[in-house]
Amino acid sequence: MLEIRNINKQFASKELNIDACNDVSLSVADGEIYGIIGYSGAGKSTLIRCINFLETPDSGEIEIKDFGTIVSRNKTLFYRDLENNEIKCSEKHLRSLRKGIGMIFQQYNLLDRSTVYDNIAYSLRYSGVSKKDIDQKVKELLEIVDLTDKINSYPSELSGGQKQRVAIARALANNPKILLSDEATSALDPDATESILKLLKKLNKEFGLTIVLITHEMAVIKSIADKVAVMEGGKVVEEGDVYDIFAHPQKEITKNFVKSSMGLGNIDRLKEETEVTKGKLVKLVFEKDCVGEAIISTISRDCSVNVNIMLADVEIVHEMPLGTMVVALEGEQMNVQKALKHLNECNVRIEEV
Ligand SMILES: Nc1ncnc2c1ncn2[C@@H]1O[C@H](COP(=O)(O)OP(=O)(O)OP(=O)(O)O)[C@@H](O)[C@H]1O
Ligand SMILES: [Mg+2]
Incomplete structure (x- = not known):
């Protein structure tokens, strides 16, 4: 395209x-x-x-x-x-x-002395569209951006979000x-x-x-x-x-x-402060295919390790869950290794912190 x-x-x-x-x-x-x-x-x-x-x-x-x-x-x-x-x-x-190609900007770039209607109609007037069709198009666009009631307002009477809606309607005027x-x-x-x-x-x-x-x-x-x-x-x-x-x-x-953007911005501070924490500190990334399973309970129960959750965050990215967790795994070294192996088998990505 x-x-x-x-x-x-x-x-x-x-x-x-x-x-x-x-x-x-x-x-x-x-x-x-x-x-x-x-x-x-x-x-x-x-x-x-x-x-x-x-x-x-x-x-x-x-x-x-x-x-x-x-x-x-x-x-x-x-x-x-x-x-x-x-x-x-x-x-x-x-x-x-x-x-x-329509375009919208941070600063909206609206004509301050023109109404919402005229701001949107502006580019259509120069493309040979009839008055009736302009009228219909502007109203249709205002409906799409949910701003029908502001048709006769001036930009100074609108909030930032409303101004951006006008700018979007204007950008779409030529389809x-x-x-x-x-x-x-x-x-x-x-x-x-x-x-x-x-x-x-x-x-x-x-x-x-x-x-x-x-x-x-x-x-x-x-x-x-x-x-x-x-x-x-x-x-x-x-x-x-x-x-x-x-x-x-x-x-x-x-x-x-x-x-x-993942709520893990404190990871560096955490690192500084966890010198006193017992156990092995790791970051676990749970991708879409392993979110929703009781993996943490499983390793805690079956591997005899204590899982101390230091930071955790589950995000919806592109409509799919993505979880990140920083944990301290406490227990006998053999058990910690067993827990890491199980996590790995469940497709949890493990990163050293
Ligand atoms: N007209 C110009 N004349 C001289 N230098 C320019 C001009 N426009 C952009 N630059 C320089 O080109 C580089 C890229 O600028 P640009 O505006 O594309 O960055 P940007 O990623 O959009 O930044 P911002 O997030 O601040 O908008 C910058 O170093 C800027 O100073
Ligand atoms: Mg820029």
């Missing part, structure tokens, strides 16, 4: 050149919610702006199903059609690409297949964040909207994304299914993101 190939974007300043995007390639399937996470300055916004060419990549390609490919070579753009014919890219090609979201929930409180994420999920499920969502919060990824890519220093350093990334993060940065 959306192929991002070898995108490079460098910003030059007096002192140094910044590789905001360094050879980034990602493949987003139809109807997928693809999360991109990274710390500030990782290059997320630059990448997402390269997808709809608000930013011209130095080089690389963006291919969109049923539309074709826009290729940048040395910042010169070409359009390659579905039959592989290549011509110089025109404003018309870019407009046509952008029509199929795009893809929605790009640049930190759309970062300015919102937890309740408003949850309701916007629910709305995005609904749009994805009911209308098959493909969503590329960038964030610095793993909680957002955990809540709605199917896939995730981790960006650092302009590069994608890790990517995969959200559940796999949460269960087996490989890179240090990914481990930190996972840790920060």
Whole structure:
């Protein structure tokens, strides 16, 4: 559906050149919610702006199903059609690409002097849609984002969550297949964040909207994304299914993101304080196929070890349970080994703490 190939974007300043995007390639399937996470300055916004060419990549390609490919070579753009014919890219090609891609931002970017109705109708007025059809479309969109009663309000009369709903309705006005979201929930409180994420999920499920969502919060990824890519220093350093990334993060940065959202952030403090704890300290990861079994009771009873639970957390990631526990296993060494063997046989992943 959306192929991002070898995108490079460098910003030059007096002192140094910044590789905001360094050879980034990602493949987003139809109807997928693809999360991109990274710390500030990782290059997320630059990448997402390269997808709809608000930013011209130095080089690389963006291919969109049923539309074709826009290729940048040395910042010169070409359009390659579905039959592989290549011509110089025109404003018309870019407009046509952008029509199929909606975008929402952290700061909503609404027109303050226009009503909710006019904010949403704005882009339709410039695409030759009749007044009657505009009216119908705006009302339909307001119903979808559950804001019908605010049709004549001005942005200043709305809460942050309501403003973002207007921005979402506006982004959907031209029936795009893809929605790009640049930190759309970062300015919102937890309740408003949850309701916007629910709305995005609904749009994805009911209308098959493909969503590329960038964030610095793993909680957002955990809540709605199917896939995730981790960006650092302009590069994608890790990517995969959200559940796999949460269960087996490989890179240090990914481990930190996972840790920060899994209620196990205290693990380091715990380590410092457990020098006085008796027993063998291990972290246990219970993936979907072993959550729900009474494994801890079993090892405690059958192996004669005391299981002292120091930290525990069960999360729902991608609608499946993922449990993590830090425990001290106390008992005779042979029994502790037996307990670890049983855990292993039950597919519980064991990590030394
Ligand atoms: N127009 C610009 N001119 C110069 N440098 C830029 C420009 N836009 C971005 N950069 C630099 O490129 C790098 C990536 O910026 P970008 O905005 O893509 O990061 P980000 O991951 O979106 O960060 P944040 O989470 O803070 O929004 C940063 O070092 C930034 O300073
Ligand atoms: Mg950004």
